[in-house]
Amino acid sequence: MPNWFAYAVLALWPLVAVRLYRSKSVTEATLWTILGGHMFLPVGTQVDLPMIPPLGKESIPALVAFFGCRFIAGRRISFIGQRGWVLWLLLLFILGPFVTAELNSDAVFVGGHRLPPMEHYDALSAVINQLIVIMPFFLGRQLFRTEEDHALLFRALIVAGLFYSLLMLLEVRMSPQLHGWLYGYFPHGAHSFGQEKRFGGFRPVVFMGHGLLVAFFAAVTVIAATVFWQLKIKVREFSSAKVTYYLLLVLLLCKSVASILYGYVAFLLIKVTSFKTQLRIAKILVLIALLYPNMSIMNIFPHQTLMNWTESMSAERAESLGFRFENEDMLLNHARQRLFFGWGGWGRNRVHNEETGRDMTVTDGKWIITLGTFGWLGFIAEFGLLALPVFRAASVFKWVKTQQEKILLSAHALLVGFVMIDQLPNASLAPWLWLLAGALLGRTDAILNTTKRTDSVQFA
Structure with a gap:
């Protein structure tokens, strides 16, 4: 408590x-x-x-x-004052859960247990919840418009990473204790404390709820620091190169394989590849995230190959990955029964034992949570809003004039690509990540508007 x-x-x-x-x-x-x-x-x-x-x-x-x-x-x-794909995805994101609730007015009986129906009250509550969820996206879109705003965003991430690293290192040494000391309880249950044991030590949790979330936060700060290194901008009196190496070490100590891969791969891409390559990879990451449910349904995603590769590094990690894939398969089969608008809340999206009614599944990935709860259309709305800034960044890149803006834009698109990829194994999507995605869309909007005004003046 x-x-x-x-x-x-x-x-x-x-x-x-x-x-x-x-x-x-x-x-x-x-x-x-x-x-x-x-x-x-x-x-x-x-x-x-x-x-x-x-x-x-x-x-x-x-x-x-x-x-x-x-x-x-x-x-x-403004929320409604949007046009094009943003407007349609937003309407689907906000109003889709209302339809989901109205279509799930039947109670579900399984193993002698009753899962309650969705009511009109739940439908209205779902709409309000979606409005709150999407607020940071539109705050980011309407506030982060200039190149200076863009640089401010990355600077803040670096400063946040440096400060938080002190708390993270304390928990690496002492085990995850800060949340318990300050707030009186371990964030995801005392029985789950063992989940943070990795490679003979502990993953930091601090105040984010899980070691995986802290590790992904660390990966994002590495990307931000690498950008400042490329821009040759100091962080206070510190060299951005030294800050980047320090944050890479902190990320390694987070002991989360996926986030370590994100951070180190992004570091190499930003340092040694061209802007167009970074944008191309960002689009590939986004497409994988968008197509993953379809590929899973059609059994064409290389799950077994990925497990074999993971097993070559760690049998324990391969076992954990296999457990996730098994749960995904059960949840996906359940989701397909109400594919378009989903099962709604109250645990109806989960798989229960037919005899005992016991919940048999663990929902790790954000994609399967969204697909099971709000259906295929809910998935398209949520992941479409995240994907749109990346595609927009690639389309406006040809009008970017300065080297600094090219570095910021391509790295930001890559960052959002990794945000989307992380929603396949994990559910890390939080308000600050919606803000980052919205900020990318806002900057691309500004570039596009400036280009249109310039063209209009030249034409006149």
Whole structure:
């Protein structure tokens, strides 16, 4: 159970945001409100109010950032005033869960247990929840418009990584204790503490809820530091090269194979390949994420090859990967029964034992959670909104003039590509990652608008 301090921190976060919006630019305040919430707010501590989704680590930063922009900074954040693919994907993202709830008004009986039906109340609550989830995306799109905003985003990630690395190294040495010391409980259950044991030591958890989330955060900060190295910009008085090497070491100590691969591969791509190669690989990563459900249904994704390769490095990791694939297969077969709009909430998207009613599955990947809950159309909406900035970055790249902007744009697209790939084995999609994706779309919008204005002037 959370202690009083956990609830106090949640209650005080809006005051922290007010202070940020009154002392910093709206862009920087929004960034630290959302990123800081992910870094420090307690995991699983929530205030459950009628109709709206529970207020906690995921929702409070997004809401207070939105209200800070609107009522303190005076910036109007538009959702519906979009056009093209963004508008259609947004409508599908927000209204699709409403349809899902209305189509799942039947109770499900399995093994003597009853899974409740979705009601009109659940339909309205789902729409509100989707609006809160997508807020950081549109905050990023409308606030991060200039090259300076783009650089600010990467600088903030580096500073956050350097500060958080101290807490991470403490837990590597002492085991994951900070969340328990400060908030009174281990974030994902005392029985799960053993999950953080890796290679004779521990993975840091800090205040993010799981070692995998911390490792992915570390990978993102490595990408940001590598960008500054390419730009030859110092981080305070520190050389960006030294900062990058330090963060690469911290990432290694996180002991998460997937995130280590993301970080080290991205580092090499940014350092030694061309901008076009980085954009091409970013698009390939996005396409793999988009097509993965179809490839799994058609049995053409090389699951066995991937397991064999993993087994050559670690039998334990191969066993864990095989367990994930088995669960994916069960969940996918269940999802196909209500393929277009999904099963909705209340655990209806999971597979239960026909005799006992016991939940038999573990949902690791964000893609299978979304597909099972909101169906194929929900998956298209969510992953389509993430994919759109990458394709847009590739399309506007030919109009980018400066070397600095080329470095920022190609690396940012690569970063979002790795965000999408990580949603296949994990469910790491959090408000700060929605913000990063939205910021990429916002910058590409600005480049496109500038190009159109220039062309109009020349034509005139």
